[in-house]
Amino acid sequence: MNRLLFLAVAATFFAACGGNPQPEKNPFEAGDAGPKKEASGNPSYDPERGTGKFTHVDVAPALDAAMASNGEKVYEVKCNSCHKLTNEKLVGPGWQDVTKRYKAEWIMNFITNTDEMLNKDPKAQANLEICLVRMPNQNLSDGDARALYEFMRKNDGVK
Amino acid sequence: MVLGAAALATTFNSCKPKNVGSAVTGDGAAKAYVAPGKYDEFYNFLSGGFSGQMSVYGLPSGRLFRVIPVFSLDPEKGYGYSEETKPMLMTSHGFVPWDDLHHPELSQTNGEVDGRWIFGNANNTPRVARIDLSTYRTAEIIELPNSGGNHSSPFITQNTEYVVAGTRFSVPPDYENGDVPISTYKKNFKGHISFISVGKEDGKMDIAFQIECPGINFDLSHAGKDKSHGWFFFSCYNTEQANTLLEVNASQRDKDFIMAVNWKKAEEYLKAGKGKKVQTKYAHNVYNEKTHSATSEIKTEVTVLDAKELPDMCYFIPCPKSPHGCDVDPTGEYIVGSGKLAALIPVFSFDKIQKAIADKAFEGDYDGVPVIKYEAALYGEVKKPGLGPLHTEFDGKGNAYTSFFVSSEVVKWNIKDLKVLDRVPTYYSVGHLCVPGGDSRKPNAKYVIAYNKITKDRYLPTGPELTQSAQLYDISGDKMQLILDFPTIGEPHYAQAIAASVIKDRSVKFYKIDENQNPYLAKGEGQTKVVREGNKIHVYMTAIRSHFAPDNIEGVKMGDEVYFHVTNLEQDWDVPHGFAVKGAANAELLIMPGETQTLKWVPDKVGIFPIYCTDFCSALHQEMSGYVRVSPAGSNVPLIWGTGKTQPEEVATK
Numbered sequence: 006m007n008r009l010l011f012l013a014v015a016a017t018f019f020a021a022c023g024g025n026p027q028p029e030k031n032p033f034e035a036g037d038a039g040p041k042k043e044a045s046g047n048p049s050y051d052p053e054r055g056t057g058k059f060t061h062v063d064v065a066p067a068l069d070a071a072m073a074s075n076g077e078k079v080y081e082v083k084c085n086s087c088h089k090l091t092n093e094k095l096v097g098p099g100w101q102d103v104t105k106r107y108k109a110e111w112i113m114n115f116i117t118n119t120d121e122m123l124n125k126d127p128k129a130q131a132n133l134e135i136c137l138v139r140m141p142n143q144n145l146s147d148g149d150a151r152a153l154y155e156f157m158r159k160n161d162g163v164k
Numbered sequence: 165m166v167l168g169a170a171a172l173a174t175t176f177n178s179c180k181p182k183n184v185g186s187a188v189t190g191d192g193a194a195k196a197y198v199a200p201g202k203y204d205e206f207y208n209f210l211s212g213g214f215s216g217q218m219s220v221y222g223l224p225s226g227r228l229f230r231v232i233p234v235f236s237l238d239p240e241k242g243y244g245y246s247e248e249t250k251p252m253l254m255t256s257h258g259f260v261p262w263d264d265l266h267h268p269e270l271s272q273t274n275g276e277v278d279g280r281w282i283f284g285n286a287n288n289t290p291r292v293a294r295i296d297l298s299t300y301r302t303a304e305i306i307e308l309p310n311s312g313g314n315h316s317s318p319f320i321t322q323n324t325e326y327v328v329a330g331t332r333f334s335v336p337p338d339y340e341n342g343d344v345p346i347s348t349y350k351k352n353f354k355g356h357i358s359f360i361s362v363g364k365e366d367g368k369m370d371i372a373f374q375i376e377c378p379g380i381n382f383d384l385s386h387a388g389k390d391k392s393h394g395w396f397f398f399s400c401y402n403t404e405q406a407n408t409l410l411e412v413n414a415s416q417r418d419k420d421f422i423m424a425v426n427w428k429k430a431e432e433y434l435k436a437g438k439g440k441k442v443q444t445k446y447a448h449n450v451y452n453e454k455t456h457s458a459t460s461e462i463k464t465e466v467t468v469l470d471a472k473e474l475p476d477m478c479y480f481i482p483c484p485k486s487p488h489g490c491d492v493d494p495t496g497e498y499i500v501g502s503g504k505l506a507a508l509i510p511v512f513s514f515d516k517i518q519k520a521i522a523d524k525a526f527e528g529d530y531d532g533v534p535v536i537k538y539e540a541a542l543y544g545e546v547k548k549p550g551l552g553p554l555h556t557e558f559d560g561k562g563n564a565y566t567s568f569f570v571s572s573e574v575v576k577w578n579i580k581d582l583k584v585l586d587r588v589p590t591y592y593s594v595g596h597l598c599v600p601g602g603d604s605r606k607p608n609a610k611y612v613i614a615y616n617k618i619t620k621d622r623y624l625p626t627g628p629e630l631t632q633s634a635q636l637y638d639i640s641g642d643k644m645q646l647i648l649d650f651p652t653i654g655e656p657h658y659a660q661a662i663a664a665s666v667i668k669d670r671s672v673k674f675y676k677i678d679e680n681q682n683p684y685l686a687k688g689e690g691q692t693k694v695v696r697e698g699n700k701i702h703v704y705m706t707a708i709r710s711h712f713a714p715d716n717i718e719g720v721k722m723g724d725e726v727y728f729h730v731t732n733l734e735q736d737w738d739v740p741h742g743f744a745v746k747g748a749a750n751a752e753l754l755i756m757p758g759e760t761q762t763l764k765w766v767p768d769k770v771g772i773f774p775i776y777c778t779d780f781c782s783a784l785h786q787e788m789s790g791y792v793r794v795s796p797a798g799s800n801v802p803l804i805w806g807t808g809k810t811q812p813e814e815v816a817t818k
Contacts, residue, residue: 083735141734
């Protein structure tokens, strides 16, 4: 069922952007690229936060090394098949600078509420248009999601 | 279109003996209609008969949801082909890839269907399977020693204390010399019935005891309930003890038997050490959801109680004529026998049976087992109900529904006054019936479903072999109303149905990768590897949308056995990956999210062999593929593997 839904969504995208040239700048910097359907019509939608349970995440300036280490373990099981730690795209975007491109809330909403984000969020949809593989929902716990974010920060050079 | 169909039906109708057109009336279509995207109200679990499997349908739509592999190989799901599932089909005869599944039976608590497990019997190589209804997978299979077929099974007691099995074909027991002339049937052949205990929490099965009975054929059975809890009733035929041309020779006597077993008494004898421990061999196979793999163990001992030496345990009740169905009403008072060659339905009274035993109202004994006088056990007979009664279900409102094979109809009758209330035709030759919860204390009697043996002209022709079929009748009113035909797999014998609300929310959506204890798990791509152990090559592989790791493997040589241990790293519902290798003398793997399954492959020639994902997983599913290079025996190609790493061409061409 998911797969069919995916096809339908993918088909919509193909139809929507047929013939469009590839964006020239970093393709994962969604910003102004890509379709903004549902969400753009809703003024209360916060595209910096996305949709999901995380409305505010406290992030200390310094890295929580233990948490980042837990995040790395989750990454190795559930993420590294598709995401490299460099800026190289594998199946999905490389993670380098991901914490500079998106807020903590957006990332944690995307990795825990994947399907709804892919259906609604303009930035997530812009990425899907490029990668064309719907990110699997890997059923992360809230703790896993927060730890992953900390590991992303570590990867982005936070000490 | 509806009009057209109606007109067509009318046309057919005019040249048929039975009124097919009028069989579906009024709002039948609306009653069976479940709109796209909507759920059915009931699950219906059907035996697959000679397919060896069990199928899952929705009611009232008749839509097929799943075929659960139980006793037969299923290449679609890799069942019996993957290294992890092969042990499920082991028996004392070795690997048996097929059987004939006749009767599903849902587990019960306090006499109500609880939907935790469903059991199924193997009629050929005698076994009982337990299927877990959170995963819809076969969790356990136990073989039955001293048996020549298992038909009167897997009926259960009201708290699932026991699942029973009775041999359909009597044979010399395993612990005696079986090399005897067949004509010595009466002397050497015995009928063993088995009581399999079921673990209260984990459902684990164990043969608690067997009862050695005279050498006759045990057909069907049902447990007592409420007042008759503690008793079990088995229909018996071939009390003539014929061993050839049973069609004639086992149809001589005017009455055969229903055997009443006081299993609480049997428990007492067992506890008092009255059983004899005998040596035999039978397989016990268990699937472990944590390691995602099955183990098979051969057990060697079983305890047998002798029906003729241990009094007050077994009684025969005469029942006309070659009885098939043996069904106990929701109150536990009435036991309905269905003589398949009879033109009446006898209804026995549990109270009268107890009184007859107390009064010793016996007409004699049969091979040492007391035979209660027919009249002393009989509550009454349903006169002229139809021809060839087979099986009865109940609605909990005082009514019974009996199938008639010979006259192709379902007959509704009142248990108390034994009067026929309604009859409807079936198309054609109905076998079993099913009312949701219809053999429990609490039927949920919205429908009765007829499972037919013959479909003849009901569907578009498909050559000599036609589909089997079921028919759904609304029984919420006084009159039964046919509302739907639907085709079924294999041959549907018995079936069970349960309100979807009882079990649907317990369905497992995926296996948690953190709980995966398969010894060949690759928990993330970082753990993928290829290991050579002599001529065995173990590939620890992962699958995720949409690639395998590794997807390029070199260094496999002729004479090697390759084991692909594929872990599906997905953690979401409905995202299985498949795995197939060109030329593998095997099947595919179908790996559920979080699961590890293993395909064994013995390369048969030198060259390049593609591998690919068989289950459409994403827009890049077609890209989910790879290659394995097979080199000659003794070649020095090193064992290398990877995904996304390309060797420089000059290295590769060396």
